[in-house]
Amino acid sequence: MLPFAEIARTAADQLDFVREQVRTYALAESPTRELEALAACADLVVAGHADTGGRTRRVPSANGDHLVTTWGPDNGEHLLLVGHYDTVWPIGRLPYVDDGERIAGPGVYDMKSGLVVIEAALKTLALLGIPLTRQVRLVVIADEEIGSPTGRAVVEAELAGAVAVLGFESPHPGGVLKSGRRGSTRVRLNVEGREAHAALDPDKGVSAIDELVDQLAAVRKLIPDDGTTLANVGTIAGGGRANVIAGSASAELGLRFTTLEAEQRVLRALDALSPVREGANVTVVRLSHRPAWSPPEPNPLLNKVIEVGAALGQEISGKPAAGAGDTNLTGAAGVPTLDGFGPHGQGAHAPDESVVVSTIPDRIALTAALLASL
Structure with a gap:
């Protein structure tokens, strides 16, 4: 039987350490793909792990x-923990503030x-x-905020022998844990047409923009209206001059899925898109995929965490989340997973992050208590 009261008291004594360490990590701003900044932050995280006996x-x-x-x-076997140290904020965008009640700043909530x-x-x-x-094995990813294009393989490599996975992203409002996540896929729809003078030789051209518009309309028809799928056209680009028929165009789409079945069905349909116009070429490139x-129902891991929380005097609950993260990879692989073990707060990807x-x-x-009981 763990000494839960002593754990709670000793945990409270760590608050000054936490505030100083969060300040250290947050001020080492680490936007995704800013390699020098990421390296400096990684050095600090490695040092923090070493101070607690970790081998990195x-x-x-x-x-x-x-x-x-x-x-x-x-x-x-091992218990796998998952997190990331990259952030969405350009350097210098958000100030760091600790007023005793809230800590605000770049990446303090996420994560x-x-x-x-x-x-x-x-x-x-x-x-x-x-x-x-x-x-205990902790994976901290450098490119989670853009879908972990290189980090995914690192997470998946640590799944063998994992009895469970705990993610330390921010929780739902009120501290509710995340017991599932929507799938998230970004794709780019590329269209190649044929340039021509828009007035002198319009019949010799194939408008990539017109083709893209028709393809996007077709994509809308592919999206089921049963609540399993969300689709957003995030960017559109193409053409160059009003008097030249556009030779190329593209759009980036963000897709969210509540089930693997809907995800597979929609992605297969996207891969099968074909040109409407003779002479046009359409390709779908998958940019990231979670x-x-x-x-699961029942959820033994969530039940265990609820039990441990109750022994500490905490009321714990969990529910699925709309956003995606690296725990999508572990949960979808069938390893018992929960996320949202970071502190309560607000403003992920927003100016009021705290x-x-x-x-x-x-x-x-x-x-x-979980590290000593799972």
Whole structure:
């Protein structure tokens, strides 16, 4: 039986450490693909892991180093934790503010405070002399905010032998955990036509823009109206001059799916698109893909977390989330998964991004107890 009251008290004692560490990580701003900034932040995260006894392996990629850190023995099954250190904010865009009640700044909610919760939980267990149940393995990705194009393989490589996965992204409002996520796929629809003078030789041209418009109309008809699929045309580009028939055009689409079945059906239909006009060429390029993760029924992992939370005096619940993340990969692979273990807050990808300071100790205690019981 774990000493839950002592865990809660010791977790609360970590608050000053957390505030300083969140400040350190947030001020090391790390926008996706800003390689020098990412490297500087990664160095700090690696140092933080080392201070808690972690052993880190850096996995280089074109988008920055991914980090794989382990605590505990190097054999047997492991508990996999997932996070990222890249952010959506250009450097200098958001100020850092800690007024004692809220911590605001770039990436504090999404999701550098979640990374620090893990460190504080490990410190809590060490101070109490409570051993880990099994090896803990943490994957921290450098390009999650653009769909983990290079990070996906790193997450998937750590799934073998994982008994469960905990994600430290921000939770639902009120701290509700995320028990599932919509699938998320970005595709680019490319159209090639044939340029010609729009007045002198219109019959010799094939308008890529006209073709793209018709293709987008066809895409709309592919989207089911049963609530399983959302589609957004995010960008459109094409052509060059009003007196030249456009030779190329493209559109980027964002797709969200509640089920794997809807996802597979729609993506197959997109791959089968064909030109409306003779002489046009249509291709669909998949830019990123995270499969739909549907919550299992029953959900033993969620039930276990609810039980541990109750022992700490916390009321825990979970429900699916609309947004996608790296836990889509683990949940869709069938490994028991929960996400949203970061502190309560608001404003992911918004100017009011912040975390509520008073909620941090509970998240530390919950994480510590799970690391010692799962």
